[in-house]
Amino acid sequence: MKIYKNHVSVLLKEVIKNLKIKKNGIYIDCTFGLGGHSKNILKKIKKNGFLYSFDKDPNTLKFSKKIENKNFHFINDSFENLLKYTKKFNITKKVNGILLDLGISKNQIYDKKRGFSFTLDGPLDMRINQNIGISAEEWINKSSEKDICKILKKFGEERFSKNIAKSIIKHRRKKKIKRTLELSKIINNVISNKNRKKNPSTRSFQAIRIYINKELKSIKKILKDSLKILAPNGRLLVISFNSLEDKIIKKFMKENSMNLNIPIKLPITNKEVKKLNYNKQLKILKKIKPKKKEIKKNPSSRSAILRVAILKKK
Numbered sequence: 001m002k003i004y005k006n007h008v009s010v011l012l013k014e015v016i017k018n019l020k021i022k023k024n025g026i027y028i029d030c031t032f033g034l035g036g037h038s039k040n041i042l043k044k045i046k047k048n049g050f051l052y053s054f055d056k057d058p059n060t061l062k063f064s065k066k067i068e069n070k071n072f073h074f075i076n077d078s079f080e081n082l083l084k085y086t087k088k089f090n091i092t093k094k095v096n097g098i099l100l101d102l103g104i105s106k107n108q109i110y111d112k113k114r115g116f117s118f119t120l121d122g123p124l125d126m127r128i129n130q131n132i133g134i135s136a137e138e139w140i141n142k143s144s145e146k147d148i149c150k151i152l153k154k155f156g157e158e159r160f161s162k163n164i165a166k167s168i169i170k171h172r173r174k175k176k177i178k179r180t181l182e183l184s185k186i187i188n189n190v191i192s193n194k195n196r197k198k199n200p201s202t203r204s205f206q207a208i209r210i211y212i213n214k215e216l217k218s219i220k221k222i223l224k225d226s227l228k229i230l231a232p233n234g235r236l237l238v239i240s241f242n243s244l245e246d247k248i249i250k251k252f253m254k255e256n257s258m259n260l261n262i263p264i265k266l267p268i269t270n271k272e273v274k275k276l277n278y279n280k281q282l283k284i285l286k287k288i289k290p291k292k293k294e295i296k297k298n299p300s301s302r303s304a305i306l307r308v309a310i311l312k313k314k
């Protein structure tokens with residue numbers, strides 16, 4: 001497998017600044033990737049500090065092995081299982097910062113064999129961990145038109161989901177869809193390319209990847225678990241790359257936020273009183289987007305949004 005040479009971690013400076021790393025603190029990077037964020041966190045950690053990094057892609061194991069640091073431990077598993085590990089390592093409620101840099105890396109996208117790219121020809125796989133679950137090929141060749149339409153709409157917000165699903169079924173009757181470019185051609189024949197900034201396959205490929213890897217379900221789980229894992233004043237940093245992810249993060253932070261939304265009018269209704277739940281734990285700190293300079297250097301950072309919150313003592 002080729003390693004994508006120009007790997008740049010998104011919002012790196014902002015992540016390091018906002019994690020407010022204590023040299024003896026405990027940190028968790030839930031999405032190790034090529035280790036860009038992890039390596040920079042480790043630079044700030046000393047003696048009793050520790051970084052646990054997770055990635056569920058077995059291919060990331062070799063990148064983690066390049067890091068020789070006694071204050072570092074890599075776990076080749078999904079961050080959905082984080083709570084199991086914090087219990088095992090006895091660090092539940094002791095973690096000073098959790099980082100999530102969602103989605104997949106360019107290294108995964110540009111590896112043809114993984115099937116994530118609609119511009120490179122490869123087997124239609126799209127699994128982050130190819131040892132688990134069903135591939136995109138299996139799914140697209142066995143699902144009903146109604147289900148394909150539903151997934152493209154739900155996880156890709158694809159306006160043409162109905163026509164794309166119809167065309168997929170039509171092609172499937174003649175021949176199984178096995179390659180990324182086969183699927184991309186079917187989609188591009190349905191959607192006109194005129195006046196489009198994005199490749200017409202962008203939304204459908206995103207939808208299938210999110211569905212195959214159960215990405216949104218995993219995000220909801222880790223966000224909930226982070227409240228059980230962080231120490232008082234521990235920080236939660238999440239970088240999202242699409243509106244579906246960001247909506248979940250924003251909603252979660254708001255619902256668990258102690259920032260009071262006091263209605264302007266009095267008296268207030270029972271429903272409004274319930275919303276003023278004083279047991280809420282998070283304080284929302286910031287929403288950060290990449291600066292123009294970063295977007296110019298790394299165009300794929302343009303859709304990134306970093307949200308920062310801090311867990312307060314009850």
Ligand SMILES: C[S@@+](CC[C@H](N)C(=O)[O-])C[C@H]1O[C@@H](n2cnc3c(N)ncnc32)[C@H](O)[C@@H]1O
Pocket residue numbers: 008009010030031032033034035036037038054055056057060077078079080101102103104105128218
């Ligand atoms: C955008 S990349 C992270 C890049 C990394 N921050 C860096 O600086 O190199 C996202 C990574 O998250 C991993 N990933 C996605 N879902 C995951 C999950 N549920 N559990 C663990 N890792 C996951 C992907 O395999 C990918 O390597």
